[in-house]
Amino acid sequence: MSERHAAEVEREVNFMFPSLPMVEACRASEFEFFEPMIASGMLTTDQMHHAAKRYLLGKTRSGLPIFWMINDMMVPLDARIGDGWISQKLKAREPLLEAWQVKHCLFGLHLADDALPIGIVEQEATAVMLSELMPEVIWMAYGVTSHLVPELLAPLQGCTVTIYPRTDPLMSNYVFFLDYARLVNRRYDIHLRIDDTLEQHATQEQKQRCIDIVDFVLDLA
Numbered sequence: 001m002s003e004r005h006a007a008e009v010e011r012e013v014n015f016m017f018p019s020l021p022m023v024e025a026c027r028a029s030e031f032e033f034f035e036p037m038i039a040s041g042m043l044t045t046d047q048m049h050h051a052a053k054r055y056l057l058g059k060t061r062s063g064l065p066i067f068w069m070i071n072d073m074m075v076p077l078d079a080r081i082g083d084g085w086i087s088q089k090l091k092a093r094e095p096l097l098e099a100w101q102v103k104h105c106l107f108g109l110h111l112a113d114d115a116l117p118i119g120i121v122e123q124e125a126t127a128v129m130l131s132e133l134m135p136e137v138i139w140m141a142y143g144v145t146s147h148l149v150p151e152l153l154a155p156l157q158g159c160t161v162t163i164y165p166r167t168d169p170l171m172s173n174y175v176f177f178l179d180y181a182r183l184v185n186r187r188y189d190i191h192l193r194i195d196d197t198l199e200q201h202a203t204q205e206q207k208q209r210c211i212d213i214v215d216f217v218l219d220l221a
Contacts, residue, residue, distance in 0.1 A: 016094060018076035018086060023068055026058035031065050033125040037133075037214075040221040047132040055108060055128050067124035067143075070110040072155050077103050080124060080143055104147050108140035109155060117160045126214045133217065145176075150184050157189045166212045167198035173210075174199050 029049045037043040051057075058066030060081060067080040079086040087102040107124045108131075119137040121127050127139040142148055153161065163181070165173045177194045184192050198206075198216060206219065 016097070017090065017100075018068070018078055020074070020076060023056050023058065023070070023076055026060070026066055028052065028057060028059035028065075031057065031059070031125075032063070033065065034129065036218055037129055040218060042217070042221060043129065043132050051128045051132050054111065054131065055124075056110075057128070065125070067107055067141075069105050069107050069143075071105045072109050072112055074110055077105055080107070104143075104152070105155070106140040106152060107143060108138065111138050111140075112156065112159070113138055114158060117162065118156060120161060120163045121212060121214075122166050123212060126212050129214055133214075148180060150180075150187050153184050153190060153192070154188060160191045162193050162195050164195045164213045165198070166210055167202050167207045168210045169204070169207045171199060 029052045030045075031048065031052065034043065034048045038045060038048065056068050056070065058068065058079070060066060064082050066086070069077045069079060071077055081089070085102070087100070091097045091100065106120065108127055112118065116136065116138050118140060119127075119130065119134075120140050120142060121130065122141060122143070122145075124141040124143060127141040130137070130139045142152065163177050165177045167173065174194065174196065181192045181194050184190055195213075198211065198213065202211060202216060206216065209215070211219070
């Protein structure tokens with residue numbers, strides 16, 4: 001096999017499934033979701049670039065951010081693009097991947113550090129911005145509630161973890177996470193607590209908007 005042909009085969013394999021070469025190929029450093037924080041003066045452009053580098057963020061040709069789920073062994077498992085997943089796009093492109101059983105992990109898991117507390121939020125963009133606002137915490141995101149099986153937190157055994165739920169008018173999200181924490185704490189060696197800042201301090205209007213912790217900080221600016 002010629003070197004050129006071998007390189008083409010290697011590239012085809014690397015771009016069939018999520019891989020580090022695929023992550024590197026779409027890397028970007030500027031993102032629209034940062035704009036409110038930068039406009040308010042709470043974050044700088046340099047901080048956006050720093051966060052994008054830490055989380056290995058990418059961008060599609062149409063400008064959508066790519067949030068890679070990279071596990072604690074630095075293996076990319078999937079990526080969120082808008083309301084979909086890169087695994088869906090790859091399966092649609094390659095029929096041979098129909099039987100591929102996609103696994104997910106916490107967004108930001110590759111940054112796990114036993115020496116620092118871990119904060120978990122819903123949205124990946126929220127985790128990225130909080131990483132610069134509160135760098136004393138390793139920020140991760142679960143993305144969608146359907147992924148929140150207890151096993152998702154298994155790699156965080158021995159860590160101190162706080163989940164920051166999005167608020168809502170009926171407190172249903174907060175109550176869900178209280179039950180989730182009890183289940184996780186019974187099963188794993190994790191000190192998991194649920195933050196109640198939004199339930200204690202968000203206004204009824206903010207709860208109607210189902211804000212998260214970054215929305216709350218921006219409202220205070």
